[in-house]
């Protein structure tokens with residue numbers, strides 16, 4: 001985690017005020033990829049990697065925000081709402097700020113002027129939700145500082161709206177939900193339709209003979225993804241096309257969540273082949289999440305690992321969101337003793353793999369993946385022995401509204 005005392009001192013030196021501090025985690029998704037916007041099932045966990053933000057109110061109705069990630073400051077004038085509403089995203093980090101401000105206003109939060117300093121230890125474009133973590137941290141800090149606290153569910157939904165309505169990625173709710181509701185040492189078995197979730201313990205105490213202690217390791221291919229607007233939104237449209245087509249035979253369906261594998265074989269034969277494969281991924285992935293929750297709850301790491309591997313194959317072949325580097329990273333992992341399973345995580349097209357690795361095999365795993373991946377690609381991968389974390393919260397002592 002960022003050095004809080006240092007961030008506080010830097011804020012005081014820059015603005016002459018003592019700030020309140022907020023933190024929101026990134027996430028890794030264990031399984032259930034590209035299911036959230038199909039009202040399906042996913043299993044993310046919040047990470048210790050996250051966004052940290054220092055904030056203090058100021059009298060003027062302006063936000064002055066300095067990002068350490070981009071080494072840049074921006075100012076947002078809050079008095080001219082119409083100008084912000086009419087503005088268009090420009091592919092800059094300020095898009096997330098404006099998206100959050102507009103969403104807060106829509107939810108009736110009167111945003112007070114403030115100075116902010118933002119830091120993050122999530123690598124950008126790595127599939128670990130640096131943007132959701134930033135949105136959640138910002139929305140939490142602005143609402144608390146403006147004395148209009150939001151319910152956790154509203155916080156998550158509002159941040160998804162910021163991204164859908166302003167930034168322009170038609171993402172689901174998984175990332176923002178995980179950043180708000182995550183729990184240390186747990187994954188969330190999340191139903192993206194009802195928004196109910198259950199905590200699934202990760203690698204907890206081992207009962208001899210039934211549980212093999214395992215841990216999450218995340219490997220960064222160092223290939224950055226950029227899915228705003230492009231392939232990501234196309235996948236979502238393809239899923240909608242599958243639903244429209246299948247609804248002719250299955251009028252009750254509202255999303256791919258309502259479709260079973262049996263429905264697909266009975267009524268999917270005349271689907272466009274690409275659309276059919278997209279649908280098969282989503283429908284089979286929902287089923288894998290159900291099985292994966294049971295496997296983890298039963299301490300069955302072997303079964304859990306098999307499900308991760310078939311999830312990766314489905315994302316690679318049917319959904320076509322993997323890339324050569326992700327496939328290589330996964331196949332290296334598959335060969336290593338002590339790896340139960342590996343798969344790409346997040347939106348795809350680059351970013352990270354998630355690996356479920358036997359506790360006593362982690363050191364050897366890290367050394368072997370680093371060596372073999374670097375030898376094959378010339379890129380040195382970043383590898384995180386991922387500790388999980390609690391969801392977004394104010395940290396530090398001072399109340400945000402004073």
Ligand code: GLA
Pocket residue numbers: 029032033034035036037171172173174175346347348
């Ligand atoms: C991105 C999106 C999420 C989700 C994943 C794929 O991270 O932000 O909503 O769709 O891709 O599972």
